Amino acid sequence: MLNIEEDIDNPQLFTHFGTNSPYWKITTDSDALNLSGENNTATAAIELSPAQAREVRSMTGVTSTIALSVAIFGNPIRLHLVGRKIDTWMWGGTAAHYGDTDAVAKDLESSLTFAEQVVSEVNSLVIIIDSAGKIKRFNRLCEEVTGVLESDVVGKNALDLFVNETQREETRSSVSDFFRQAKTYETMRPINTNKGVRIIKWRNTIIESGSGVPEKYLVCSGTDVTEELRAQEQLVEMATTDALTGLPNRNAIEEKITAAVTAPNPNAFGLLFLDLDNFKKVNDHYGHLTGDTLIKEVSVALRTCLTENDVIARLGGDEFLIMVATGSQEKVEATAHRILERMKQPFQLTRAEVYSGCSMGIAMFPEHGANLEELIRSADTAMYVAKDEGKRTFCVFSPKMNEKISEYVWLDTNMRNALAENQFELYYQPKVSLLTGEIDSVEALIRWNHPKRGLIMPGAFIPYAEESGLIVPLGRWVMETAAKQAGAWKKQGLNLRIAINISARQLRIPTIIEDFTRAILSNDLSPSMVDIELTESCLAEDERLAHRLIRMFRELGAEVHLDDFGTGYSSLSQLARLPLDVLKLDGSFIKSIHTDAKAQALVRSMVAVGNALNLKIVAECIETPEQADFLRNIGIDYAQGFLFAKPMKLSDLMAWMPASSNKVVRIVTKRAS
Numbered sequence: 001m002l003n004i005e006e007d008i009d010n011p012q013l014f015t016h017f018g019t020n021s022p023y024w025k026i027t028t029d030s031d032a033l034n035l036s037g038e039n040n041t042a043t044a045a046i047e048l049s050p051a052q053a054r055e056v057r058s059m060t061g062v063t064s065t066i067a068l069s070v071a072i073f074g075n076p077i078r079l080h081l082v083g084r085k086i087d088t089w090m091w092g093g094t095a096a097h098y099g100d101t102d103a104v105a106k107d108l109e110s111s112l113t114f115a116e117q118v119v120s121e122v123n124s125l126v127i128i129i130d131s132a133g134k135i136k137r138f139n140r141l142c143e144e145v146t147g148v149l150e151s152d153v154v155g156k157n158a159l160d161l162f163v164n165e166t167q168r169e170e171t172r173s174s175v176s177d178f179f180r181q182a183k184t185y186e187t188m189r190p191i192n193t194n195k196g197v198r199i200i201k202w203r204n205t206i207i208e209s210g211s212g213v214p215e216k217y218l219v220c221s222g223t224d225v226t227e228e229l230r231a232q233e234q235l236v237e238m239a240t241t242d243a244l245t246g247l248p249n250r251n252a253i254e255e256k257i258t259a260a261v262t263a264p265n266p267n268a269f270g271l272l273f274l275d276l277d278n279f280k281k282v283n284d285h286y287g288h289l290t291g292d293t294l295i296k297e298v299s300v301a302l303r304t305c306l307t308e309n310d311v312i313a314r315l316g317g318d319e320f321l322i323m324v325a326t327g328s329q330e331k332v333e334a335t336a337h338r339i340l341e342r343m344k345q346p347f348q349l350t351r352a353e354v355y356s357g358c359s360m361g362i363a364m365f366p367e368h369g370a371n372l373e374e375l376i377r378s379a380d381t382a383m384y385v386a387k388d389e390g391k392r393t394f395c396v397f398s399p400k401m402n403e404k405i406s407e408y409v410w411l412d413t414n415m416r417n418a419l420a421e422n423q424f425e426l427y428y429q430p431k432v433s434l435l436t437g438e439i440d441s442v443e444a445l446i447r448w449n450h451p452k453r454g455l456i457m458p459g460a461f462i463p464y465a466e467e468s469g470l471i472v473p474l475g476r477w478v479m480e481t482a483a484k485q486a487g488a489w490k491k492q493g494l495n496l497r498i499a500i501n502i503s504a505r506q507l508r509i510p511t512i513i514e515d516f517t518r519a520i521l522s523n524d525l526s527p528s529m530v531d532i533e534l535t536e537s538c539l540a541e542d543e544r545l546a547h548r549l550i551r552m553f554r555e556l557g558a559e560v561h562l563d564d565f566g567t568g569y570s571s572l573s574q575l576a577r578l579p580l581d582v583l584k585l586d587g588s589f590i591k592s593i594h595t596d597a598k599a600q601a602l603v604r605s606m607v608a609v610g611n612a613l614n615l616k617i618v619a620e621c622i623e624t625p626e627q628a629d630f631l632r633n634i635g636i637d638y639a640q641g642f643l644f645a646k647p648m649k650l651s652d653l654m655a656w657m658p659a660s661s662n663k664v665v666r667i668v669t670k671r672a673s
């Protein structure tokens with residue numbers, strides 16, 4: 001271990017400078033070696049020979065030692081200088097005189113060399129700069145990375161050399177703050193390297209100089225984090241981007257919305273929840289690849305309808321969320337209109353040209369939600385209402401919509417139990433011959449006896465059952481119950497046909513024909529005892545499927561009736577193609593039939609169509625004898641309505657039949673098995 005105090009054998013330095021290790025410096029413009037004590041208390045200029053001065057000036061930026069034989073005020077002394085090149089024009093360090101000078105100097109030099117080697121070889125960029133921003137050290141890695149040699153940069157301003165102009169002033173002030181506060185800190189800076197601009201993470205620490213004039217230095221050790229940052233960016237991008245469309249994903253837009261609503265003075269904005277209409281059909285029909293292409297095309301199209309301040313994200317499937325950067329509801333609605341207009345144009349996909357409408361819900365901040373969850377829920381609710389209102393439209397949220405949604409939630413939980421707990425019941429409404437008054441058949445109409453709510457009519461739950469898929473088990477139950485009833489009547493000697501309603505959604509059940517056949521056979525019936533009522537919407541959804549199933553029902557012996565005729569869009573040619581038995585005129589035409597000439601003309605033309613196609617015609621919702629007379633006079637065969645009988649429970653129907661001799665002449669048994 002080095003003990004400087006004990007090794008002193010010459011008191012000269014202490015006598016002159018008040019210290020055994022005065023500071024030394026030499027500049028480019030003079031060969032005098034300047035020695036000075038602590039706080040410049042005592043100074044001396046020692047003339048060196050040109051060779052000695054050259055030797056001192058050969059010291060590099062890396063600290064090293066040299067020994068010189070000089071005289072101080074005439075007294076010879078062997079001085080050991082420890083120091084380095086400090087500036088482009090100055091060298092400096094600490095001078096000492098030791099008894100075992102060579103050994104000590106060697107020891108010191110090897111420690112310094114070791115430290116220098118560490119600085120040089122360490123796998124970090126190391127730059128040491130002084131409080132004026134001038135470079136003191138620039139290690140090997142810095143040289144490699146920048147292609148600049150240490151000897152060329154020592155004494156030059158680090159910021160001017162390596163920090164780009166835009167960041168220079170900011171960096172300059174943070175460096176001087178740093179010298180003032182002398183705390184270690186980390187910073188990330190782009191620097192120009194021979195591989196282009198790289199991002200370096202710097203750990204900056206202040207150290208006091210160990211030699212020469214006491215000075216603070218900034219030691220910056222840096223690591224190239226460009227790749228790491230890039231990887232992080234990629235991760236962030238993956239976590240916030242929808243892979244299919246490249247749009248922001250749910251996380252990304254939710255973050256934006258949260259930031260917008262939690263800002264100190266939040267601005268009003270609109271949220272637009274968008275869901276494609278009939279996307280499932282495209283997927284089912286053309287396959288998922290085409291479905292994906294459609295989603296991509298739609299995302300491009302949607303962007304063209306937005307301003308650059310709006311944010312659009314794909315939430316998944318065919319759902320998009322748009323944050324419209326305006327506080328005005330009118331402007332959000334204008335955006336929705338633009339989208340609807342754009343979506344009227346077809347999308348050209350590889351295998352097909354596809355029209356894809358959309359339904360949208362709008363929620364405004366802060367009126368329709370104070371936070372992310374409320375806003376998205378409101379926009380989503382409004383979107384569902386838009387779907388419910390016939391799709392290809394948008395709705396602005398209103399609190400009333402929540403009632404509708406809570407009704408859906410109620411239906412969802414209660415309908416599932418209702419089937420298991422036998423709460424459904426079939427009512428029967430007779431269809432009579434207008435000419436004879438005979439009962440032709442009955443229509444089975446479903447009712448729900450809820451233990452608390454009482455009797456619930458089908459209009460209140462069938463649409464929901466269709467949407468949720470509950471229509472599948474419910475429809476099967478109707479089929480089985482109606483067949484069982486027809487079987488029971490058959491056993492009693494009463495051959496009364498029952499018509500059941502089948503919705504468009506039910507036609508898509510692959511086992512529908514099988515279910516029908518099983519219901520008929522297990523009740524020892526012929527299918528001709530059960531008729532099928534389909535609405536025009538069944539034809540609109542998938543005409544080919546409807547056509548095929550109608551044929552199959554008829555091959556089994558069932559009659560197929562087209563319900564609510566006149567309300568849909570069946571063309572004459574379409575009607576002519578369908579193998580139907582009966583056209584059932586919609587009740588809406590009947591209401592004013594005996595007074596309104598327009599309604600009369602319409603009904604007459606529908607009757608003409610029916611006759612031309614050789615179809616039986618049934619009119620529904622007959623409430624007055626005048627309506628019945630008019631319809632009879634224009635040649636309508638059968639009718640159904642409150643005038644004859646309301647839909648009745650089984651027991652009421654059975655009670656009504658025998659006592660109805662003034663209304664019902666007799667029960668007809670046509671095509672009975």
Ligand SMILES: Nc1nc2c(ncn2[C@@H]2O[C@@H]3COP(=O)(O)O[C@H]4[C@@H](O)[C@H](n5cnc6c(=O)[nH]c(N)nc65)O[C@@H]4COP(=O)(O)O[C@H]3[C@H]2O)c(=O)[nH]1
Nearest residue numbers: 445446457458459478501502503621622623640641642647
């Ligand atoms: N104002 C008035 N109304 C009359 C008159 N005569 C009959 N009605 C009503 O008109 C509707 C006729 O049934 P729909 O057109 O098949 O229309 C049915 C049918 O589309 C559907 N539905 C009923 N039961 C079932 C079922 O088991 N399955 C399916 N999928 N749908 C059903 O629910 C709709 C409504 O059924 P309901 O409420 O029972 O309403 C029935 C019936 O009660 C009348 O003179 N005046």
